Amino acid sequence: MDWQGFAQQMASMARDLLAEHTLDSTLEQITRSAVELVDGCDAAGILVLQNGRVSSLAPSEQLVTDSDHLQGRLGEGPCFDAARPDRSERVFRITDFTREPQRWPLFVPRCRELGVGSMMGFLLYTREEELGALNMYSRKPGMFTEDSETAGWLLASHAAVAFSTALTDAQLQEAISTRHLIGEAMGILMGRHRITEDQAFDILRTQSQRTNTKLREVARRVCDTGTADK
Numbered sequence: 001m002d003w004q005g006f007a008q009q010m011a012s013m014a015r016d017l018l019a020e021h022t023l024d025s026t027l028e029q030i031t032r033s034a035v036e037l038v039d040g041c042d043a044a045g046i047l048v049l050q051n052g053r054v055s056s057l058a059p060s061e062q063l064v065t066d067s068d069h070l071q072g073r074l075g076e077g078p079c080f081d082a083a084r085p086d087r088s089e090r091v092f093r094i095t096d097f098t099r100e101p102q103r104w105p106l107f108v109p110r111c112r113e114l115g116v117g118s119m120m121g122f123l124l125y126t127r128e129e130e131l132g133a134l135n136m137y138s139r140k141p142g143m144f145t146e147d148s149e150t151a152g153w154l155l156a157s158h159a160a161v162a163f164s165t166a167l168t169d170a171q172l173q174e175a176i177s178t179r180h181l182i183g184e185a186m187g188i189l190m191g192r193h194r195i196t197e198d199q200a201f202d203i204l205r206t207q208s209q210r211t212n213t214k215l216r217e218v219a220r221r222v223c224d225t226g227t228a229d230k
Contacts, residue, residue: 001039001147009037010154017162026166027058030159034136035060038151040143041136046124046163047071047079048132054080063137066114070107077107079121079135090123093149096141117141120149122156124163134159178216185219188226203228 013033020026027046034044045064046057054072056065071077078092094101094108095118101108111119117140121133134156138144144152186200193200207228208215222228 001151006037006151006154010158013037013155014158014162017158020162020166023166024058026162030134030155030162031058031060031064033159034134034152034155037155038136039145039148040118040138040140041148041152042139043137045135046132047121047135049080057132063114063116064135067111067116067119067135067137070110070114074106074110076104077111077121078104078119079133080107081121091149091153092121093144094119095144098141115139118144120144120152122152124156124160132163178219181216181223182219185222185228188222189228192226 013029016033017026017029020029031044031046035041038044043059043061043063045059045068047068048055048057049072054068056068059065059068067077068079071080074080078094081089081092094104097108097112097117097119116137118138120136122136124132124134134152136144136148136152182201182204185204186197189195189200189203190197195203204215204218204222207213208218211218218228
């Protein structure tokens with residue numbers, strides 16, 4: 001492993017991540033960097049586990065999505081475990097899918113059928129939050145070594161910070177957009193019904209609660225149709 005060259009590539013990746021402007025582009029840069037920088041990595045993706053349901057983010061190939069969904073259906077697998085907040089382990093590696101599995105006996109033979117030879121999973125976390133797992137796949141057995149694991153872990157550490165920052169920015173932009181949308185809807189209701197701001201907001205809130213619909217969607221309906229009613 002050429003660690004000096006790897007360090008230079010990691011520095012370049014960190015700058016590229018800072019230059020990304022959206023959450024999706026940040027995640028795509030992370031998985032693309034995994035394939036480019038980690039020896040033996042043919043495909044990569046990010047698995048997020050929320051309320052027991054698996055989401056596959058920025059997969060570089062269909063293979064990643066298929067593996068993520070397989071882990072979700074079976075409720076086991078290295079990346080599935082890495083993404084679970086109740087587990088203390090932060091790195092998982094299956095070096096050879098052709099061998100008898102020591103762990104994940106349901107997942108390993110099924111994933112082998114997808115064409116996976118070896119894989120690794122890394123928990124993406126910062127001091128404040130756990131974000132999911134970065135998955136790396138090779139089509140050949142025995143491709144991921146201890147050096148590969150070290151390189152993957154270093155990349156995952158940078159990726160977690162970039163992921164967290166991009167997620168915070170996306171949430172902030174969503175909050176600003178929602179506030180503007182609600183303000184526009186309130187203005188429409190105030191002009192149409194000659195009511196106060198508080199009364200307009202009460203209409204939106206009441207409709208949201210009555211229909212079990214997010215306030216943002218009720219506001220969007222008002223902006224589109226001029227009324228809060230469905």
